[in-house]
Amino acid sequence: MIDFGFDKLALIGGVALIVIGPERLPRVARTIGHLLGxxxxxxxDVKAEVSRSMELEELKKMKTEMETAxxxxxxxxxxxxxxxxxxxDQTWADVSGRSQSLSSDPVEPPSYSHPKKNWRVKRGATPQxxxxxxxxxRHAQSGAARVARFRPSSARRFP
Incomplete structure (x- = not known):
């Protein structure tokens, strides 16, 4: 990077004051400051984008490693x-082969049957x-009917 000392900056400022003039120098300095900013x-922004792309590459590598693992x-x-x-299966075949040799009828495992539990039947069996x-x-009820149902008995009568 270019190394500017105080003496070099003072020399550049003096030349700018002579060339540009004292009335336009503040505006030019402000413009140069904006451009430098x-x-x-x-x-x-370029540095951040480069670092983001490097991190993205690392994450992609890590992802492929994790997928492989x-x-x-x-x-x-x-x-x-x-x-x-x-x-x-080999043990089952050995055991079932021995049991067949011990008895004449083959041993079959019991087949699975669904218990056929029906929650509607259970709910209907609940006493009222x-x-x-x-x-x-037990029944769908509108909001007005619910309010009327729970209204105190003294409020039901109108004068």
Whole structure:
């Protein structure tokens, strides 16, 4: 960078005072200050953009590394599951082969059947007195009907 000392700045100021004149020098100095400020902002924006792009590159690299690591973990887990399944199948085949040799009829595991629980049936089985005590709504009611229902008895009569 250019090194300006006090003596060089004083010399430039003196030459500018002679060339430009005392009446236009403040306006020129202000304009030069604005231009220098814009140049500094532009340089700082370029630096920030370069640093952002470098960080983006690093994040992309990190993302690919993480994806690779996750893929490796997934592959190893799949391999372990596959080996465990094979071992289980082999053990099951050995045990079922022995049980067939011990008895004449083959042993089949029980099949799964859904319990067929129906929450509507359970809700319908709840007694009405219990629903009323717990405050379960049984019917849709408008706001005006609800207000009239809970209005005190003294307010119902009109004079």
């Amino acid at each position: 814009k140049a500094q902002r532009y340089v700082s 996750a893929r490796d973990v997934q592959d190893s887990v799949q391999q372990e599951i596959h080996s465990a399944t094979q071992a289980f 007195w219990y629903k009323q005590r717990q405050g379960v709504r």
